[in-house]
Amino acid sequence: MADIETEAAKRLPDDIKGFVASGAGRELTLQANRSALDHARLIPRVLVDVGDVTTACTLLGAPAALPVAVAPMAYHRALHPDGELATAAAARRTGAPFTVSTLSSQTVEDIAATGGTLWFQLYWLKDRGLVAELLRRAEAAGCRALMLTVDVPRMGRRIADMRSGFAVPPWVRPVHLHGRDVEPGPVPSQSHRRAGASAVAEHTRAVFDPSLSWKDVAWLREQTELPLVLKGILHPDDAATAVDLGVDALVVSNHGGRQLEGAIAAIDALPDIADVVAGRAELLLDGGVSCGTDILKALALGASGVMVGRPVLWGLATAGAAGVARVLHLLKEELETEMAIAGCPNVAAARRLVVQSQRRDTGH
Template identity: 65%
Template sequence: MTPGALDGMVTPADAEAIAAEVLPAGVERFVTGGAGGELTLAANRAAFDRLHLLPRVLADVSATSTTATLLADPAALPLAVAPMAYQRAVHPDGELAAARAAFTAGVPFTACTFSSMPVEDIAATGATVWFQLYWLRDRGVTKELLARAEAAGARALMLTVDTPYMGRRQADMRGAFTLPEGVSAVHFERGRDGVPSGARDGVSAIAAQTAGVVDPSLSWSDLDWLRDHTRLPLVLKGILDPADADRAAAHGADGIVVSNHGGRQLDGALPALDALPAVVDTVAGRSRILLDSGVRSGTDILKALALGASGVLVGRPVLWGLAAGGEAGVSRVLTLLREELENALALAGCPDPASAARLRTARAPGGDLR
């Protein structure tokens, strides 16, 4: 993809169209697809579409800012790159290209347990790195990953709590999806728990690998063990029920990510945006709240802020940008999100992300004001 084509992108959705053209069919399905009948995948977007904002007027927005504090550190946008596995399946530079773009944009990059580049190399890009952890069957490997993330300079630990098993992603199963040659989960090298290389009919190699290494026995009591083995701020990703959010805050979680895994886990789960207000009300400031699943535009970010989130995680648009043009493609997507957010904040009468919390919202048609 030429730089001129990237400059011609007007929205992150333009990157999606380019990615659909350039990615192999199996990889494109892996990135874009969801679980089951993809009801939750579609519902995530529908939730954003039916939420309406009431802009404020006669507010001086001649000088606006997009800076925010997501956890402990300031960011240029109320946005972090979501944890996403195997990014070299999308582009040869994989996580390194995406992390360099995040560094340029001034936003955190979340390195995944199943990354195709080592956390040390990702951190060397200069980006603010958060490390995402799946709860592993092998506690020794878990301790090693925690130590590596801390030594590399990770600023937070994000524990994914909605994946005791992988959701039934039917497109991957039908295509017996396996990773492209040379792409692997590098944190499991040296012959331990590698991704199966052979495809089998009706089986996703990714699902088989996840089942082999992720421990489904994860429970609240394990958070104490985790606290004993890391000094990093702890974020729990994958919470929808306010009762779970309340318990997470009581356990001292520094952050909570309201998420249904982008529609890739339980099909039929509540859209994350619809779950957000009750979580915000229940947590009542005890933990920072981030929103993940379905964010596609700057206006989407504004809607999440209006419902009380401190910021959002952005996933698929980053992968589309990566496919479209490597680091330059991700940079273009992040630039578009910044430009869209700047415009949306100003038109809503908000000089900065923090002021968006005072906006009222309504769900259409005929929804009550909030």
């Protein structure tokens, strides 16, 4: 995977590379995600028949070839002209769900035409009419779940973007928002570059509603029969409240280290949340996952699966759909190998492994 990232870095302009790779502030949480995953230690089982290992599973009620979903990420066309259409097509071929972002650079309807399992990620917008419209569009397009991101009342201070005055290329647009009165601020194109500021941060501050609260989650739960997922949960009390409101799944996530500087690593938050939820909702881990061993550790600590972000974008930058497929196939091959060595013929067995960490000793 590191080779793919290196290859992508050679192809991308510095500002776009920084937009994908960077975290908030001094990037303490970005580093913590990787460090915590590295310090978790699996205790393998032996003398288990692993002649036939399968990574197949079910995520949010839909079959998947591996316990991996593509995370919601903005502006894929900034990395490759084929954008989200390429990423979604590769995910379909690999058997992984693809999450369409509110800030996608191609429409949910066009992405749905590629086939495969789609989830729709929703940011809470000041224009409540547009929130309702996006929900209906996601349902009509055949999305299998609705994922509300809850950890962005405003965008974190991403220093790399501020230093570069980051703005997306002029051919990239937030197509789900474009052309509506919801945009009191400028669309974050290169014509709006300003030294020391991120046009993307300014745009999201203009359109995102920081008043999002539990009453809005309850309202959203009433508006759809789709599985409802909250992304950005790190505190066990928030997890318990979400389950009590009828939320179907949680994404344990610190937004890839891009929001609160100094937040807990996602993998460190997972065990306590798993204990509180106690099987009443599915759990997905998001944050730093970049190899098959990371996936295995997440399963052992209570996750149903993981979401993968940056590696997918690096693959997209290298070769479009073929590059994304390369990343997802690599994750599947790595996971299958590590499962066999750890004595896990299937995903259910992986969830029974014990993990030891310098932070805690825990088994699930």
